[in-house]
Amino acid sequence: MSYNTSAAGSGSRNTTRTFEFGRTHVVRPKGKHQATIVWLHGLGDKGSSWSQLLETLPLPNIKWICPTAPTRPVAIFGGFPCTAWSDVGDISEDAPDDLEGLDASAAHVANLLSTEPADIKLGVGGFSMGAATALYSATCHILGQYGNGNLYPVNLSAIVGLSGWLPCSRTLRNRMERSDEAARRAASLPILLCHGSGDDVVAHKHGEKSAQALSSAGFRNLTFRSYNGLGHYTIPEEMDEVCNWLTTRIGLEGPRS
Numbered sequence: 001m002s003y004n005t006s007a008a009g010s011g012s013r014n015t016t017r018t019f020e021f022g023r024t025h026v027v028r029p030k031g032k033h034q035a036t037i038v039w040l041h042g043l044g045d046k047g048s049s050w051s052q053l054l055e056t057l058p059l060p061n062i063k064w065i066c067p068t069a070p071t072r073p074v075a076i077f078g079g080f081p082c083t084a085w086s087d088v089g090d091i092s093e094d095a096p097d098d099l100e101g102l103d104a105s106a107a108h109v110a111n112l113l114s115t116e117p118a119d120i121k122l123g124v125g126g127f128s129m130g131a132a133t134a135l136y137s138a139t140c141h142i143l144g145q146y147g148n149g150n151l152y153p154v155n156l157s158a159i160v161g162l163s164g165w166l167p168c169s170r171t172l173r174n175r176m177e178r179s180d181e182a183a184r185r186a187a188s189l190p191i192l193l194c195h196g197s198g199d200d201v202v203a204h205k206h207g208e209k210s211a212q213a214l215s216s217a218g219f220r221n222l223t224f225r226s227y228n229g230l231g232h233y234t235i236p237e238e239m240d241e242v243c244n245w246l247t248t249r250i251g252l253e254g255p256r257s
Contacts, residue, residue: 019104022068022083024112025051031060035250036116037123037158038065038109040130043074044082050127053234057243061252063120065112069105069129085133086167091202097167099147106137106146113154121250123158125242127234128202131164131193135210139168142185142219143175158250159191160242163202163232166210173217186218190249193222194238196230 025047039050047066054064073079075089086101113122126134138159140152147168166172176182191214195207204226211224225241246252 017100017104019070019072019101019108021070021108023047024068025066027051027055027064027066029061029063033063033117033120034061034252035121035123035157035246036063036065036113037125037160037246038067038112040067040085040105040109040124040126040133041069041083042126042128042130042163043076043084043088046083053239057239059243059246059252062246063116067108067112072101085129088129091165091206099168102133102136102167103146103148103150105133106140106152107150109133109137110140110152110154121157122154123156123160123246123250125158125160125162126164127162128164128232131161132167134159134161135164135191135214136167138189138191139172142182142189143179144182156189158246159189160246161191161193161210162234162238162242163195163199163207164193164210165202165206166213169210169213172213176217183218187220189219189221191219191222192225192242192245192249194225194227194241196227196232198229198231201232
């Protein structure tokens with residue numbers, strides 16, 4: 001699936017970028033379908049890598065949708081093309097955010113969720129850049145719109161971010177203060193963030209600062225978990241935390257004997 005986005009440049013002409021998303025892998029629920037979660041991979045990865053892991057989790061009531069990001073030049077790799085949900089030149093609070101890329105990826109996620117039945121709870125999760133995109137989707141849901149001002153169309157019930165960071169953290173609090181509805185939504189949206197203290201790709205401090213920025217902006221239903229010595233990968237202990245948290249927060253039924 002492709003998305004065309006237009007943005008006014010510094011000159012008089014508009015520039016248009018087309019994003020071609022890769023293959024989407026779906027893990028269907030083994031029990032009663034109660035929730036659908038779009039799970040977003042990290043930089044340079046693909047949806048199938050995570051679908052294989054998610055299929056093994058003891059969460060029979062969740063349908064997992066694992067899309068693959070577009071292949072694009074990425075500044076942090078010197079312009080070398082790889083799968084990425086947005087462009088990124090540096091992982092820090094002061095780095096510029098690729099709003100056009102973030103909006104296109106958030107819109108792709110919302111489109112994947114938009115056809116789910118009305119009684120199904122919806123969520124977004126991810127690892128590394130996928131976690132960053134999940135958190136960006138959360139802010140779009142809370143504010144009711146994408147960064148470009150277009151309406152955000154789905155209602156999210158849970159957000160999970162592993163080894164990630166919060167895009168647009170510098171402007172979030174000011175944008176939140178303009179809307180009482182956004183404050184109400186933020187206070188009730190469950191978010192789980194997990195980060196390893198030994199992460200040498202996305203430093204643990206970025207996960208901490210993201211959690212602090214979300215909390216100060218009014219996200220009160222937020223859980224932050226640190227894992228001593230964990231690098232830029234996941235471990236069974238972390239995935240157990242995700243399973244337990246999702247079961248509690250979404251209110252899933254246990255597996256039936």
